[in-house]
Amino acid sequence: METLQIVLLALIQGFTEFLPISSSAHLILAPYVFGYADQGLAFDLAVHLGTLLAVVLYFRHEVIAMLHDWFASVAPGGKATPNSRLGWAIILATIPVMVVGVLIKDLVEHQLRAPQVIAATTILIGLLLWWADYQSKRNRRIGSMNFKDALFIGVAQAVALIPGTSRSGITMAAALMLGYTREAASRFSFLLSIPTILASVIWVGKDLVTTENAVNWGDLGLGILLSFIAAYTTIHFFLRFIERIGMAPFAIYRLLLGATILGFLYL
Template identity: 45%
Template sequence: MDLLQAIVLALIQGLTEILPISSSGHLVLVPHLLGWPDQGLAYDVALHVGTLFAVMTYFRREVVGMLGAWTGSAIGRRPLDGQALFAWRLVLATIPAAIAGLAFNDFIETNLRSPLVIVFTLIGFGLLLGWADRRAPEGRSELQTGWRDALIIGCAQALALIPGTSRSGITMTAGRFLGLSRIGAARFSFLMSIPVILLAGGYKLLQLALGDEPVAWGLMAVGMAVAFLSTLVSIHVLLRLVQRIGFMPFVIYRLALGGALIVIFY
């Protein structure tokens, strides 16, 4: 992998991890279309770390507050107030994806990383996102979610293991169906990405530590920095865009990309 490939893949990761258009789908498709070799596990870890740092930086006040509330309630030094309850609900929302990842990750990596699967998931879940956004009125904030909401959104997040689904897209879709506002659904999706990326990154780091794959530290540092900056930009853009006009631009993009892939591959 050369420097250009490293930068392009990092930009794609940073932009598409947050926008509801599927980072995994784009990271499968772009090397496939350009004839690039697989970037390797080490680089995937670097990109996810860059994305994680960006989300935590953008929502640093919320992260610090929730971490303190969650820790205090866990050790019995703080009552289960609104912030602590929200933090525990994010933990609950993480469990389905963690279980599904351990159970099905190898099968998905082997059998579902294909353009045909990505076409179906891009178009199908894109239409579902558009329907949810048009059907649901502006409603609750992310802090007004309950345990049932967190579990349902967490189960939806587990579907994002399938390439082309989009973790942010499917969780925002579930949030809108449950009556969250556009901003509430987006913020819940962003905040719940923190434990998920931590778990996924930790799992990949363990694979890396136990494997023999060589590590290009310079390219990893570049990828991490580019993913960090592009993720910050994409969070800002998404929050402003959905507040003004909703999720329809991303629905149109998913449908257009899915149609283009049908033309290219089939």
């Protein structure tokens, strides 16, 4: 890969992973727009690892507290706390995407990486996100998360295996439908990304480590670093401004992107 291609794709992944506009769609479409060969899943995996490191570092205090309380709650005589319940909610919400991911792995890697699929999901989820934000009461905090809510959001996350859907977009939309604030919906989506991205990194990474094909680890390392920086910056500013700006700008962007893709395909 050319250095410019690495920089471009890593920044695209870092800036779009936690915005509700679908990082996978942008990574798949980039080669079409800029004339590069498809970067393949190995590089996609590397830049996802960068975003994983960013979200873990940003939420390190919450993650440590949640892990501490969760392990304490399952120990003999342990008691549930808000942090341990949040940990259980994240575990439950992660199960659907892991099950569905194993079942349709080949379908996602090959048939669903088509521009037509991305255009359709980009538009449909954009409309869903806009509607969810508009109708939501937005009066629930993340501490009120229960197992029923977590399962609903987890099932929604499984749909995001279809490129163009946006994992963050559909989980935020699901949380908004349940009445959570924009900040709570975003925070839960970001925390939920940790086991989800980690599972995908392990699942695809085992094939990368054992492959006999040549792997340019320098290119992958640069991709990890740049996506980490971009993702950390995005998380910080998104959480600061999301209550003020709402989801409408992202929904509009999705509609324009989907329409542009369809225009290139059929006009």
